[in-house]
Amino acid sequence: MASYILKRILAAIGTLLIIMAITFFLMNAIPGNPFLSEKASPQAIELAFKKYGLDKPLIVQFRNYVSNYLHGDLGVSLKMQEGTDVAKILFQQGKFDLSIKLGISALVLAVLIGIPLGCIAAYRRGTWLDGLLRVMTTVGVAIPTFVLATLLLAVLAVQLRWLDPKSGSLTDFRSFIMPVISLSSYYICYVAKLTRTSMLDAINQDYIRTARAKGVKTRVLVLKHALRNSLIPVITYLGPVTAGIITGSFVVESTFQIPGLGKYFVQSVLNRDYPVIMATTVVLSALVIVMNLVVDIAYRLVDPRITLTNREG
Amino acid sequence: MRETDTLIKVEDLRVSFFTPAGEVKAVDGISYALGYNEVMGVVGESGSGKSVEAYSIIGLLQNPGRVIGGSITFEGEDLLAYTPEQMRQFRGNKVSMIFQNPMTCLNPVYTIGDQLMEALTCHDKSISRQDARARAIEMLELVGINNADKRMDQYPHEFSGGMRQRAMIAMALICKPKLLIADEPTTALDVTIQAQILELMKSLQKQENTSIIFITHNLGVVAEICDRVSVMYAGKIVEQGNVNDIFYQPLHPYTRGLLASMPRLDEDAHERLIPIEGTPIDLLNPPKGCNFAPRCKDCRKICLREKPPYADFGDGHISACWLHFMEAMNKGVGAE
Ligand SMILES: Nc1ncnc2c1ncn2[C@@H]1O[C@H](COP(=O)(O)OP(=O)(O)O)[C@@H](O)[C@H]1O
Ligand code: SF4
Ligand SMILES: [Mg+2]
Numbered sequence: 001m002a003s004y005i006l007k008r009i010l011a012a013i014g015t016l017l018i019i020m021a022i023t024f025f026l027m028n029a030i031p032g033n034p035f036l037s038e039k040a041s042p043q044a045i046e047l048a049f050k051k052y053g054l055d056k057p058l059i060v061q062f063r064n065y066v067s068n069y070l071h072g073d074l075g076v077s078l079k080m081q082e083g084t085d086v087a088k089i090l091f092q093q094g095k096f097d098l099s100i101k102l103g104i105s106a107l108v109l110a111v112l113i114g115i116p117l118g119c120i121a122a123y124r125r126g127t128w129l130d131g132l133l134r135v136m137t138t139v140g141v142a143i144p145t146f147v148l149a150t151l152l153l154a155v156l157a158v159q160l161r162w163l164d165p166k167s168g169s170l171t172d173f174r175s176f177i178m179p180v181i182s183l184s185s186y187y188i189c190y191v192a193k194l195t196r197t198s199m200l201d202a203i204n205q206d207y208i209r210t211a212r213a214k215g216v217k218t219r220v221l222v223l224k225h226a227l228r229n230s231l232i233p234v235i236t237y238l239g240p241v242t243a244g245i246i247t248g249s250f251v252v253e254s255t256f257q258i259p260g261l262g263k264y265f266v267q268s269v270l271n272r273d274y275p276v277i278m279a280t281t282v283v284l285s286a287l288v289i290v291m292n293l294v295v296d297i298a299y300r301l302v303d304p305r306i307t308l309t310n311r312e313g
Numbered sequence: 314m315r316e317t318d319t320l321i322k323v324e325d326l327r328v329s330f331f332t333p334a335g336e337v338k339a340v341d342g343i344s345y346a347l348g349y350n351e352v353m354g355v356v357g358e359s360g361s362g363k364s365v366e367a368y369s370i371i372g373l374l375q376n377p378g379r380v381i382g383g384s385i386t387f388e389g390e391d392l393l394a395y396t397p398e399q400m401r402q403f404r405g406n407k408v409s410m411i412f413q414n415p416m417t418c419l420n421p422v423y424t425i426g427d428q429l430m431e432a433l434t435c436h437d438k439s440i441s442r443q444d445a446r447a448r449a450i451e452m453l454e455l456v457g458i459n460n461a462d463k464r465m466d467q468y469p470h471e472f473s474g475g476m477r478q479r480a481m482i483a484m485a486l487i488c489k490p491k492l493l494i495a496d497e498p499t500t501a502l503d504v505t506i507q508a509q510i511l512e513l514m515k516s517l518q519k520q521e522n523t524s525i526i527f528i529t530h531n532l533g534v535v536a537e538i539c540d541r542v543s544v545m546y547a548g549k550i551v552e553q554g555n556v557n558d559i560f561y562q563p564l565h566p567y568t569r570g571l572l573a574s575m576p577r578l579d580e581d582a583h584e585r586l587i588p589i590e591g592t593p594i595d596l597l598n599p600p601k602g603c604n605f606a607p608r609c610k611d612c613r614k615i616c617l618r619e620k621p622p623y624a625d626f627g628d629g630h631i632s633a634c635w636l637h638f639m640e641a642m643n644k645g646v647g648a649e
Contacts, residue, residue, distance in 0.1 A: 206417040207419055207420040207421070209373065212404070213371060213405060213410040213412075214435060215402060215403070216435050217401060217435065220435070225420050225423075228422050229420070229422055303421070304421070304424075304470070305421060305470050
């Protein structure tokens, strides 16, 4: 187990390096630079370039990034909070916490609502309830996040004036409603569909017949024998869910004016604030990687046929 | 057999599947009585209704299958009148069942021990964990699994096929049921393991005094373990009798066909095996007369018109074929 986790950490570092490289060269490929503005003279820009090392060849710049990162130095912001430590911007101004709060809420909802809905649909398959849930979840996975967010904003905030269009720092429950629904709706529906399918699959397995033949109660049959088996595909899906929630948060935080990592990331791209783009990408990628590791361990806990040590990280 | 010695009595049982294409008469009026401590083989080609018949005893029939007629009496109680909860308490406790494919019949995500103990605890809420575990270990040892204490905490994938079937047997017998239904328990295993499992079942049957309904399409297996045999074809029992009668004086053309198609140890090894020609009938549109008529070499006119009744040859040996009645008539004529 320990050696497996060590292996996974090494693999994660490799993955992060590749992500850094891709991000670095992509962001340098977009036209423009952090110092462009109407007032800035070519001389001033050149000076700034020199100051921050942007005049050096790309490969040298990249090498510097990597070596700084290995020393725990994420660099300083070039534009948005010029001169401020990027690590400080991301972690000490509440941005990270805010996004984590939003993301975890969405993830928890996807699991806590999606799985029971899927179980109910499977258990009552063929009934009106199953039909209703099928329609709802099909609609749910068909609506893109940005459409749902805009719709909620238009109806609940603008039309009915029930909720504040600006969610801000998510300090009260009401401000949570729209962002969390927009962010999790797709995943609730997808998890529900996935659970229903794998539950029905599990219910038809021979071991369920064995358990029935033993005299196991229907409730135990579903909640113990079928559910645990049907959770395996659902757990696997939680890795992609995390990645999806992170990308979704770019849209949702911007739409509902939540000053989190997602919104800041979008702004940093618009501002070509290279160190911020780089650091945010790495932090978010690390989150996804950690989540995938958690998923793998959870997977192991649910399915004894998988042993961590005999799989390559 | 005296009436009081009867453990389970099945009378004119009918089970149909109501499919979109129509009613499939999977079990079409079968009757038998099984005594305490008796082993009955149920033999027939695949699709003849053996499993469906077993499922109706233990209440495992699933939609669209329904018992539409007849009765099943177990120790004097009418099983078909049981509520679902009564049936649940009955299953695994008084009657238990093992199945064909031990590779898929155990839940992959729970330990063998957990699944064994569950068979016990779902009928006896008051039993302590230690007692349940001790009893499970005892059962594993009984079925010949070494290191039972360690094996308890292993998962099915850590067991071989033969070991899993042993564990299934242990699980089935843990509540000391009066009747064990074994649905092709050795079919999925390779020959040496088959023999071992059969040997085990034979010795356990003697030791635990369990009655067994042993379902198989392999007559060789029947000869090994059964006292009596029911031969099924297309949802009906075509011939029934004690094992010697069925093997040495088979009466029904279908039974004879089955015997001719199986390798026999007691005869010339070079004897040709003759498979029964043709395929089983379509249960959606059963023929008007004898179900076996389309494949029967002795088929007469009457066979196509009317279903043959049973002829009784004494000692519980019965066979449903028109030939018997014609023979009797010929004999009668000859005697005059
Ligand atoms: N779920 C089902 N739906 C429709 N027909 C079924 C179903 N299960 C079994 N049958 C019918 O019952 C017949 C007997 O099946 P079964 O008892 O499984 O045969 P076997 O003798 O091989 O155990 C089959 O030929 C099939 O036509
Ligand atoms: S009744 Fe007729 S068709 Fe049926 S088995 Fe006997 S001889 Fe053959
Ligand atoms: Mg069968």
